Amino acid sequence: MSHEMKHDLKKVSAAFEIAGDFIHAEPYGSGHINDTYAASFSQGGTPVRYIFQRINHNIFKTPPALMENIERVTSHQQKKLASAGDASRKALSLIKTRCGRAYSNDDEGNYWRSYIFVEKAKTYDIIETPDQAFQAARAFGEFQKTLVDLPGGRLLETIPDFHNTPKRYAALEEAIQRDVKNRAAECKAEIEFTMKRKEVAGLLIDMCAKGEIPERITHNDTKLNNVMIDDTTNEGICVIDLDTVMPGLVHYDFGDLVRTSTSPAAEDEKDLSKVKMQMNMFEGLIKGYLESAGAFLTPREKEYLPFAGKLITLEIGVRFLTDFLMGDVYFKTKRPEHNLDRCRTQFKLVQSIGEQEDKMASFIR
Secondary structure, three states: OOOOOOOOHHHHHOOEOOOOEEEEEEEOOOOOOOEEEEEEEEEOOEEEEEEEEEEOOOOOOOHHHHHHHHHHHHHHHHHHHHHHOOHHHHOOOEOOEOOOOOOEEOOOOOEEEEEEOOOOEEOOOOOOOHHHHHHHHHHHHHHHHHOOOOOOOOOOOOOOOOOOHHHHHHHHHHHHHHOOOOOHHHHHHHHHHHHHOHHHOOHHHHHHHOOOOOOEEEOOOOOHHHEEEEOOOOOEEEEOOOOOOEEEOHHHHHHHHHHHHOOOOOOOOOOHHHOOOOHHHHHHHHHHHHHHHOOOOOHHHHHOHHHHHHHHHHHHHHHHHHHHHHOOOOOOOOOOOHHHHHHHHHHHHHHHHHHHHHHHHHHHO
């Protein structure tokens, strides 16, 4: 990786309960939000690696509460995996600081955490085969299943209303009304598309409020690159990036898998004829997900899995459209139309999912 070291990792690591001598560290991974480093220490003559992350406190406003979530989740995973062996490769293991905390503060007001480095496994950015879809979905299903019985009350919502589609709609309507960049005229068709589908926005939230589907602990960022894939077996072994782990609906996680892995096109593809929901990829996701999550899901939760893909894709499209209207204040853009292009691929995928919903439902049955 070419980017330079922004932080003195030798100094940062001194706060953590790590035996041995610091050798070196380098930036690691492709994450956009936190600063991530891999650091090596000599332990009895063998180099051992740890991950260090600076939590982006502009996005996550309460790092101590976020770290309490992560500490609760990872220690519960470790307890459950202890008897099966290989626990430190199948779930993240937090390294405590020398004063026994889950995170450390440096002099500049940054929050740092450290994990054991999961060796002989890596992440991939794009799902290209039904088997990768299977592995990713199975790993996220396993993750949810492990946390069904997490003790100690509700987790903190690290980003409140993250998947609250009605609130995303409200933000869009405000952006249309204000039209600060005079862009509403060039996306009339997209605005019309969203308004036609407005009545489904609150469906899952309403069902949960009525007790028809349960609140669960969900990951909320189920991209393939948040699963470590074993170098030898190609199995999805460890779910990472736990900042957005919070109370939610299983449909948020499964829906985002459908959104990010069933279409062969890039998120900002201009040629919309390339955007489609591929049934073989959906089948890989469903097989993998039900293999692990099938044990705890209610019939009603299963029934709404096809709808989930449509809803989450619509919601993200709404967010891209809102950002386009507001003048690109949230998502990074490379060209004036970038967010509109992203919005259009999402809406094309929503259409494609809608056309195949019956087929998807009968495959689940």
